[in-house]
Amino acid sequence: MKILNKNILREFKFSIARFISISILLALGVFILIGLKVTGNDMRQTANDYYSIHNMADAEIRSNANISEVDQKKLKKLDHLKAIEFTNSTDGLISGSNTSIRIQAETTKLSTNQLISGHLPKNNHEITLNNRDKGKYEIGSYITLKNKSGDATSELKNNKYKVVGFITSSDYLLKQNLGTTTVGTGQIDTYGVVSKSAFKSNNPTVALISYNNLKGSSYSDSYEKQVEKNISQSEPTIKRMVQDRKKESYSLLIKR
Amino acid sequence: MSYIEVKHSSKIYKINGHDFYANNDINFNLDKGELTIIVGESGAGKSTLLNILGGMDSSTSGQLIIDNTDISDYSTRQMTTYRRKSVGFVFQFYNLIPNLTSLENVELASQIVPDALDPIKVMNDVGLSDRVDSFPAELSGGEQQRVSIARAIAKNPDLLLCDEPTGALDYKTGKNILKMLQDFCHNSQKNVIIVTHNGMIKPMADHVIELSDGKVKLDTLNVSPTPVEKIEW
Numbered sequence: 001m002k003i004l005n006k007n008i009l010r011e012f013k014f015s016i017a018r019f020i021s022i023s024i025l026l027a028l029g030v031f032i033l034i035g036l037k038v039t040g041n042d043m044r045q046t047a048n049d050y051y052s053i054h055n056m057a058d059a060e061i062r063s064n065a066n067i068s069e070v071d072q073k074k075l076k077k078l079d080h081l082k083a084i085e086f087t088n089s090t091d092g093l094i095s096g097s098n099t100s101i102r103i104q105a106e107t108t109k110l111s112t113n114q115l116i117s118g119h120l121p122k123n124n125h126e127i128t129l130n131n132r133d134k135g136k137y138e139i140g141s142y143i144t145l146k147n148k149s150g151d152a153t154s155e156l157k158n159n160k161y162k163v164v165g166f167i168t169s170s171d172y173l174l175k176q177n178l179g180t181t182t183v184g185t186g187q188i189d190t191y192g193v194v195s196k197s198a199f200k201s202n203n204p205t206v207a208l209i210s211y212n213n214l215k216g217s218s219y220s221d222s223y224e225k226q227v228e229k230n231i232s233q234s235e236p237t238i239k240r241m242v243q244d245r246k247k248e249s250y251s252l253l254i255k256r
Numbered sequence: 257m258s259y260i261e262v263k264h265s266s267k268i269y270k271i272n273g274h275d276f277y278a279n280n281d282i283n284f285n286l287d288k289g290e291l292t293i294i295v296g297e298s299g300a301g302k303s304t305l306l307n308i309l310g311g312m313d314s315s316t317s318g319q320l321i322i323d324n325t326d327i328s329d330y331s332t333r334q335m336t337t338y339r340r341k342s343v344g345f346v347f348q349f350y351n352l353i354p355n356l357t358s359l360e361n362v363e364l365a366s367q368i369v370p371d372a373l374d375p376i377k378v379m380n381d382v383g384l385s386d387r388v389d390s391f392p393a394e395l396s397g398g399e400q401q402r403v404s405i406a407r408a409i410a411k412n413p414d415l416l417l418c419d420e421p422t423g424a425l426d427y428k429t430g431k432n433i434l435k436m437l438q439d440f441c442h443n444s445q446k447n448v449i450i451v452t453h454n455g456m457i458k459p460m461a462d463h464v465i466e467l468s469d470g471k472v473k474l475d476t477l478n479v480s481p482t483p484v485e486k487i488e489w
Contacts, residue, residue, distance in 0.1 A: 002367065003356065003360050003363045003364040003367055004364065004367075007353060007356055007364070010355035010356070011355055
């Protein structure tokens with residue numbers, strides 16, 4: 001079959017331009033098809049891995065007022081809870097700039113932070129910042145916080161912090177538009193984590209929740225539907241708590 | 257005993273629900289070593305008959321017995337083997353492979369059969385020893401037809417079928433080609449069947465079959481065939 005092979009070889013040789021064009025065309029087609037098919041899965045997998053590393057909470061309850069001890073106990077009794085962690089958060093400005101920053105208390109169970117460099121805050125004078133700010137601040141430098149009127153922030157014990165490390169967080173995936181705030185431009189520019197003891201009040205404003213009845217990875221239908229179901233199940237309880245709290249606050253005001 | 261026997265062979269096409277007889281009850285016998293010319297008008301069924309003889313088509317009914325074997329009920333695979341080992345085919349428009357030189361075209365055919373002839377020698381026989389390295393596009397029509405005859409002969413087939421081999425050639429070249437076919441037939445004692453619409457070349461054959469409207473009109477044996485050189489048309 002030597003001549004037959006020769007013929008096949010010459011067929012390629014005599015139409016090398018056509019051969020290359022068709023090869024490129026095929027490669028391009030395969031490239032796009034595989035890309036379309038795989039990119040979505042890849043992105044979901046990457047996101048899921050990122051959330052797993054950070055133990056991201058499945059749901060979050062935020063309150064303008066503090067969550068009282070009584071309410072904390074009630075929240076702990078919500079259905080399907082795997083874990084619940086109470087934490088604090090406040091917004092402020094970094095003095096000397098117009099940068100708004102969200103300060104969070106360090107969490108240990110849910111929505112934890114991954115340390116990229118340096119160390120986590122050991123006392124209430126230290127802060128770790130968003131890893132994206134690595135170029136702007138150095139480990140060992142100091143930042144001073146203020147509220148929107150330029151005074152010291154009322155929720156924090158101290159206002160001057162030593163930068164001791166840089167972290168990533170599952171709460172902030174974007175480079176910009178980290179969330180809305182009442183200080184600065186109205187957009188959160190960056191975030192930082194301090195130790196729990198840096199907050200004045202021990203009454204938290206945020207409750208992080210993870211559920212024990214979830215299946216599938218993040219963005220999967222089964223996961224999202226179950227989370228939504230759990231949340232709508234908890235809503236009446238939480239609304240009742242809010243009503244009770246309002247009444248309580250009014251009565252306190254009236255007593256005064 | 258005849259080498260080729262065609263018995264009641266018919267080929268029927270269905271056209272608009274009507275039966276169209278391309279071949280209608282054809283019967284003839286060919287002895288071994290005969291140069292046969294099948295002659296007839298356009299549409300008389302010559303090419304259909306040749307395709308059936310060459311195993312490229314099968315008849316709707318009837319038998320085709322070659323060397324005492326009935327090939328009319330062969331499977332596709334058996335047909336392929338028959339075509340490959342026993343039949344050489346020369347087409348009106350040569351059908352050479354453009355990517356191969358003339359010698360390689362002949363070698364290609366010789367490599368698929370067990371007892372092939374030497375390709376160089378065959379190229380010599382058809383008078384193309386100095387064009388072996390030319391590609392078909394570099395050859396004239398007559399030369400291309402000679403290559404395609406060499407390719408058919410190199411397989412050393414029992415049956416050489418030629419469908420209008422001179423149809424695309426001028427008078428002189430056509431004569432050369434026919435001469436070559438006649439010589440091959442008489443020297444090797446193999447069967448050669450030539451299909452043509454040119455009735456003037458009938459004298460060169462041992463056996464002439466005239467077709468008309470899908471039927472055999474005349475079946476004559478020619479005891480002393482005329483050499484091609486002496487035929488004028």
